[in-house]
Amino acid sequence: MSAAPIKIIKLEELRAHNSKESLYLLIHGKVYDCTKFLDEHPGGDEVMTAESGQDATEAFEDVGHSDEARDLLPGMLIGELEENSVRQQKSKSSPLPPPPQAARVSSVEQGSTLMYWAPLALLAGWFGYRFYTTGTPY
Numbered sequence: 001m002s003a004a005p006i007k008i009i010k011l012e013e014l015r016a017h018n019s020k021e022s023l024y025l026l027i028h029g030k031v032y033d034c035t036k037f038l039d040e041h042p043g044g045d046e047v048m049t050a051e052s053g054q055d056a057t058e059a060f061e062d063v064g065h066s067d068e069a070r071d072l073l074p075g076m077l078i079g080e081l082e083e084n085s086v087r088q089q090k091s092k093s094s095p096l097p098p099p100p101q102a103a104r105v106s107s108v109e110q111g112s113t114l115m116y117w118a119p120l121a122l123l124a125g126w127f128g129y130r131f132y133t134t135g136t137p138y
């Protein structure tokens, strides 16, 4: 007899279970249904709901959970997170090039700065020319 196939869980599915009514946690790439454990968790339910819908591995490890705590995990295991959806999540969080709108705004700003300085430069040029030709700027 072979073991039951591992259920592949999509990122959207993980994110959908983010309340006390139904809570999934992602720890080391595996998805755990922690709904029933919420009330029993010695660290409280708030910390667990706060970690839902994202990778809770760091939070789980930072606490330094005991072996007893780790032994509880297999009982809550429901599947693994789909590889592709993790990659999607990573690309979403990576810095994107600035949107074209920003480029447009800065070129408009440059344009308006030029529009401000051009008449002033012309005026200064005129007074300079007058000063040199007539000895007085007006």
Ligand code: HEM
Pocket (backbone or CB within 6 Å): 025, 032, 034, 041, 042, 043, 044, 047, 048, 051, 056, 059, 060, 063, 064, 065, 066, 067, 068, 069, 070, 072, 073, 076
């Ligand atoms: C299914 C996942 C989890 C299980 C089975 C679990 C289980 C436990 C257990 C058994 C303890 C008692 C101490 C120990 O034996 O280490 C504990 C404590 C604690 N847990 Fe979790 N935990 C889980 C997830 C989390 C997450 C995601 C956080 C987020 C920060 C968290 C935060 C804490 C804290 C802060 C304590 C310390 C409580 C105290 O001693 O005052 N736990 N947990």
